[in-house]
Amino acid sequence: MEEDKFALVEKIIKDIHAVFSRIAELRSFDIVPVDTNFRNKSPVLYLENCLGLESWCIKHVYMYCYSEIMDRYCHKGRRKVFKVSSVNADRMIKLLNVTLLLNPDLSTLWNKRRMLVEKSMLDNYNELHFTRLVISRKPKCNDAFAYRRWLLDIIFADKSLQITSIRDIINEELNICTQASDRSPNNYHSWNHRMWFVNKLKTLENPLFDIYNQYIKEYNFSEQWTAKNVSDYSCFHYRQFCIRNHYLLNEESWKKFTTNLNLRKVLVKILAGNFPVDSTIQVSEENLLAYSESNLVNLLLYHTVKNCSCVLDNVYICRKLEIIFHELAVNNELIRFYKHHETLWYHRRFIVHEIIEIIYEHFCLTKSNGVLVRNTCKKCTYDEERQKQAKIVRYDTNCMYSSVLFNVMLTHEKKFIEEMRTNLDNYADRHEKYLKFVEGLHHVM
Amino acid sequence: MVRVYALGVLYKGVNSATVLKAAYDLQSFSFFQRSSVQEFMVFVSKTIVERTQQATRQSVKEGEYMLQVYVRADNLAGILISDHEYPNRVAHTLITKILDEFTAKVPTNLWATGNETTIDFPVLPQYLAKYQNPREADALTKIQNDLDETKIILHDTIKAVLERGEKLDDLVAKSDSLTMHSKAFYKTARKTNSCCSF
Numbered sequence: 001m002e003e004d005k006f007a008l009v010e011k012i013i014k015d016i017h018a019v020f021s022r023i024a025e026l027r028s029f030d031i032v033p034v035d036t037n038f039r040n041k042s043p044v045l046y047l048e049n050c051l052g053l054e055s056w057c058i059k060h061v062y063m064y065c066y067s068e069i070m071d072r073y074c075h076k077g078r079r080k081v082f083k084v085s086s087v088n089a090d091r092m093i094k095l096l097n098v099t100l101l102l103n104p105d106l107s108t109l110w111n112k113r114r115m116l117v118e119k120s121m122l123d124n125y126n127e128l129h130f131t132r133l134v135i136s137r138k139p140k141c142n143d144a145f146a147y148r149r150w151l152l153d154i155i156f157a158d159k160s161l162q163i164t165s166i167r168d169i170i171n172e173e174l175n176i177c178t179q180a181s182d183r184s185p186n187n188y189h190s191w192n193h194r195m196w197f198v199n200k201l202k203t204l205e206n207p208l209f210d211i212y213n214q215y216i217k218e219y220n221f222s223e224q225w226t227a228k229n230v231s232d233y234s235c236f237h238y239r240q241f242c243i244r245n246h247y248l249l250n251e252e253s254w255k256k257f258t259t260n261l262n263l264r265k266v267l268v269k270i271l272a273g274n275f276p277v278d279s280t281i282q283v284s285e286e287n288l289l290a291y292s293e294s295n296l297v298n299l300l301l302y303h304t305v306k307n308c309s310c311v312l313d314n315v316y317i318c319r320k321l322e323i324i325f326h327e328l329a330v331n332n333e334l335i336r337f338y339k340h341h342e343t344l345w346y347h348r349r350f351i352v353h354e355i356i357e358i359i360y361e362h363f364c365l366t367k368s369n370g371v372l373v374r375n376t377c378k379k380c381t382y383d384e385e386r387q388k389q390a391k392i393v394r395y396d397t398n399c400m401y402s403s404v405l406f407n408v409m410l411t412h413e414k415k416f417i418e419e420m421r422t423n424l425d426n427y428a429d430r431h432e433k434y435l436k437f438v439e440g441l442h443h444v445m
Numbered sequence: 446m447v448r449v450y451a452l453g454v455l456y457k458g459v460n461s462a463t464v465l466k467a468a469y470d471l472q473s474f475s476f477f478q479r480s481s482v483q484e485f486m487v488f489v490s491k492t493i494v495e496r497t498q499q500a501t502r503q504s505v506k507e508g509e510y511m512l513q514v515y516v517r518a519d520n521l522a523g524i525l526i527s528d529h530e531y532p533n534r535v536a537h538t539l540i541t542k543i544l545d546e547f548t549a550k551v552p553t554n555l556w557a558t559g560n561e562t563t564i565d566f567p568v569l570p571q572y573l574a575k576y577q578n579p580r581e582a583d584a585l586t587k588i589q590n591d592l593d594e595t596k597i598i599l600h601d602t603i604k605a606v607l608e609r610g611e612k613l614d615d616l617v618a619k620s621d622s623l624t625m626h627s628k629a630f631y632k633t634a635r636k637t638n639s640c641c642s643f
Contacts, residue, residue: 027476028475028476030475030476030477030478032477032626033626033629033630033632033633034626034629035625035629035632045477047476047477048476050475050476050477052476052477055629055633136475137475182473183473185509227578227580228447228448228577228578229447230447230530231530337532337579337580338447338530338532341530
C-alpha cells in the first residue's frame with residue numbers, strides 16, 4: 001500500500017516536471033478542490049497555460065517531497081556536509097519546485113535555490129518564471145518577492161544588458177506587481193516590491209533608458225489605480241511615492257507630461273475660490289492664469305527672509321504646487337463620491353502635509369519637536385544671523401501665516417471639512433483635529 | 446477595489462427563478478476557480494431573487510462581496526454582484542436602467558418561458574465593462590436622484606435573507622445545479638475563510 005503511494009507521488013512529480021519544461025509560458029498555478037480520487041486520472045492539470053493540482057493528492061505529495069528534501073539535503077549536524085553535484089541537483093530541483101509551489105513560505109528552501117543559482121545549476125530567467133507562478137497562487141508571498149529582488153540584482157549587475165531586455169524585464173515586473181495587487185487587496189508586499197523596483201531603475205546606467213518617462217507612466221497608473229481602490233492603503237502609499245518622484249521630472253519630460261492636461265488650471269481654480277478677502281489684488285481665474293510661474297509663486301509666498309544667498313527656484317516650487325493641488329482636487333472628488341473611507345482621509349493628510357512642507361521650506365523653517373525653528377541653509381551659513389534666531393522665528397512665522405498660499409489652503413480645508421460634516425462624515429472632525437494638533441495650526445484655525 | 450463581477454436579468458417564477466441573461470467578469474479569479482465561481486453566482490442570484498418580495502430592492506453584504514437585487518412588481522428581477530465598495534445607489538440605478546431596457550427590447554410573453562439561449566439581449570457585457578468605474582455611472586445617478594419610492598433594504602449577511610430554518614450549507618448540498626466540483630470548492634472556501642486570513 002505504502003509502496004503504491006510512493007509510486008503515485010513519483011508519477012505526480014514527474015508530471016509536474018514535464019509541465020515545467022514550458023515554464024516560460026505558464027501563467028498561473030492553483031490547487032483545485034477535489035475531494036476524492038474517483039476518476040483514476042493524473043491529478044496534474046494543464047490547461048491554457050495554467051497548472052492545476054487536485055487537492056486530494058496535496059497532503060501525500062507535500063509530505064513526501066518535504067521529508068526527502070529535509071532529510072537528504074538540509075540536514076544540519078551531520079558531519080559530512082552534503083555536496084551538490086550535477087547528478088543529484090536534478091532530483092533536488094524537482095523536489096524544490098513541487099514543495100515550494102505547495103508551500104512557498106519556506107525560506108530555507110528559497111535559500112537552497114539561491115545556492116543552486118550561484119552554482120549556475122538554475123537559470124536566472126527561469127527562476128523569475130518560477131516565482132511568477134508561485135506569486136500567482138500566493139500574491140502575498142514575501143519570500144518569493146525577496147527572491148525576485150535577489151535575482152534582479154544579479155541580472156541588473158550585468159552592464160551589457162540590452163535596452164530591449166531591460167524593457168521586457170520592466171514590463172514583466174510591473175505586470176506581476178499589478179496582478180498580485182489585484183488578486184489581494186492591501187498587498188503590502190507587491191507595492192513594496194514595485195517601489196523597490198522603481199528605485200532600482202533609478203540606478204540603471206543605460207543611456208537609452210529614460211527614467212522620467214517611467215515616472216510619468218507610474219504616476220498615471222497609480223492615479224487610475226487609487227481611483228478604483230479607495231480603501232487600499234498600500235496603493236495610496238505607492239501613490240505618494242510616485243508624487244515625490246514626480247517632483248524630480250526634468251524640463252523636457254514635464255512638458256511632455258503636461259501637454260494633455262492642464263494642471264495650472266486646477267491650481268488656479270482652487271486659488272481663485274479661496275483667495276483671502278482683504279487682499280488688494282484683483283483675482284479671477286483668467287487673471288491668475290496669465291501669471292508666470294515666478295510671479296505666481298511671488299504672489300502666493302510674497303515675502304521671504306532668506307538669510308543666505310541661495311537662489312530660490314520659483315519654477316520648481318510652482319510645479320510642485322501644481323502636482324500637489326491636482327492631488328487635492330482628485331482627493332476632494334473621491335471623498336465626495338465614495339463616502340466614509342478612512343484611507344482617502346489619510347491620503348488627504350499626506351497632501352496637506354506636503355503643502356505645509358513646501359511653505360515651511362520657502363520660509364526656511366523646520367518643525368522639530370513640535371516647535372518651528374529656523375532652518376540653517378545647507379549650502380551656506382551665516383553665523384551672525386543665527387544668534388538672533390528666536391526673534392526671527394517669531395517674525396518669520398507670522399509672515400508665513402499671513403502668506404496667501406497658507407490662507408488659501410486653510411480656507412479650502414475649512415470649507416471642505418464643513419461640507420463633509422454636513423454629510424455626516426465623522427472623519428471630517430478627525431481631519432480638523434489632525435490639522436490643529438498634529439500639524440500644530442490650532443492658534444490660526 | 447471597486448469592481449462589478451456579474452450583471453444579470455432574472456425572472457421570478459412561482460416556485461423558482463430563472464436566469465434570462467447574464468454577464469460575468471471573472472478575470473480576478475484564478476483560472477481553475479472561474480467555472481465554480483460562475484456557478485455560484487448563478488446559484489446565489491437565484492436563491493436571493495426567490496427570497497425577495499416583489500417591488501423591493503435589497504443589498505446583501507457577504508464577506509467582501511455585495512449583492513444588489515431588485516425585483517419589480519411584474520416579477521422581472523435584476524441582479525448585480527460587486528465588491529462592497531461599489532456604491533449601492535449607483536448599482537441600483539444601473540439595475541433599474543437595465544430592466545427598463547430589457548422590457549423595451551424583449552416582449553413580456555417570453556419572460557416566463559425564456560432562458561439564456563432564447564433571449565436576445567446582448568448589451569449586458571458592454572454595461573459590465575462600462576460600469577466598472579462607478580463614476581461613469583454617476584451622471585446617470587444624478588438624473589435619477591429621485592430613483593426611489595422603493596427603499597433599499599440592507600442586509601449584513603446572506604443569512605438575513607434566507608427564510609427561517611434555512612441554511613446556506615444545506616441549500617448548497619441539496620442543489621442540483623451545482624456540480625460536485627463546485628460543492629468541493631464551496632467547502633474549501635468555507636474552511637479557508639473561517640480562520641483569519643492575512
